[in-house]
């Protein structure tokens with residue numbers, strides 16, 4: 001047991017409106033910098049030369065593939081979510097064009113009004129920052145209207161989250177998105193009643209990876225699991241944004257000690273069934289982080305109810321940041337690490353895996369189609385040509401017609417076909 005010196009004590013609002021201030025001690029040896037270490041010149045360069053694109057556009061091949069591995073119950077659950085969420089996604093997509101209902105009071109800063117309203121509606125973490133266009137997905141660049149981002153985190157149900165991975169837990173993930181999408185419509189109306197525009201960036205039709213803006217707004221730091229670790233509920237936070245032209249004051253990034261703490265903890269890295277999380281940090285697009293390997297995660301997520309083990313086993317999710325950081329200061333250890341309570345999980349059809357135990361998947365398990373559906377189709381066609389499987393004459397003509405039809409079907413799919421589980425952090 002090694003007690004640590006405290007560098008600073010953070011004071012955050014309590015979880016509920018009248019809760020006392022939440023004080024988080026940050027040990028001296030966990031201090032790095034507020035937010036996340038980054039090189040702005042590199043972030044600028046990558047955003048200009050290699051802009052991000054949404055999973056909806058850049059990963060259509062595996063987005064189509066996941067439907068082939070869902071069980072009938074899972075397929076129905078996803079379809080039900082799509083049916084229920086579609087009107088909310090549509091409402092969000094046109095929200096930026098709705099005009100305010102009154103003229104704003106000149107010079108009046110409305111930050112506190114908007115934050116209070118958001119908290120009263122049930123958003124557990126609310127912060128304000130500049131909408132960072134460097135992260136905007138290419139296909140959303142013309143859609144984003146306003147300069148300021150109100151970052152809104154909604155807490156996912158605690159009990160159900162501890163049952164990850166399961167359809168029971170996946171259902172609360174979907175339900176949380178629907179609840180917060182409905183509440184965002186009310187909050188946007190409220191912003192318009194103050195005299196300003198409000199554009200809702202849906203959690204199911206992301207305009208960008210939202211985590212960098214939440215970090216800039218001081219609402220947490222990026223964990224090794226690729227998720228925002230927020231003070232009260234860690235990565236059990238579902239995220240969305242409202243952009244606005246309202247007169248607002250920006251929050252500042254905070255050093256919660258998480259950037260360093262994750263290198264001590266490593267529980268999610270050790271417990272990931274897909275071995276998709278990296279132990280060491282790398283510099284990626286100008287930011288220092290533990291990079292998730294999409295190709296290792298996606299096959300697990302698709303087959304095991306959205307997986308989410310990396311969320312479930314995170315001590316900050318399970319216990320909250322204050323107890324975790326207090327325990328670290330008192331003992332130098334990670335609260336819950338090595339226990340069945342924190343680290344254990346069931347994988348359907350494979351059984352229970354306690355600390356130190358991981359399921360095994362063979363090589364074929366990770367073979368999934370990559371990139372865009374049309375590119376996969378073209379590669380298949382090219383392969384057949386190279387293998388002389390497409391002869392001249394009627395059979396060859398039919399193969400060409402099939403290829404044409406395949407491409408037409410892909411092009412007919414809507415861009416914002418966005419109802420699949422959102423991956424852990426994508427940037």
Ligand code: SF4
Nearest residue numbers: 272274297307308310
């Ligand atoms: S969701 Fe992906 S990264 Fe997280 S534990 Fe599962 S496989 Fe690993």
Ligand code: SF4
Nearest residue numbers: 223262265266268314
């Ligand atoms: S489990 Fe540990 S290493 Fe992973 S995100 Fe949570 S605190 Fe960081």
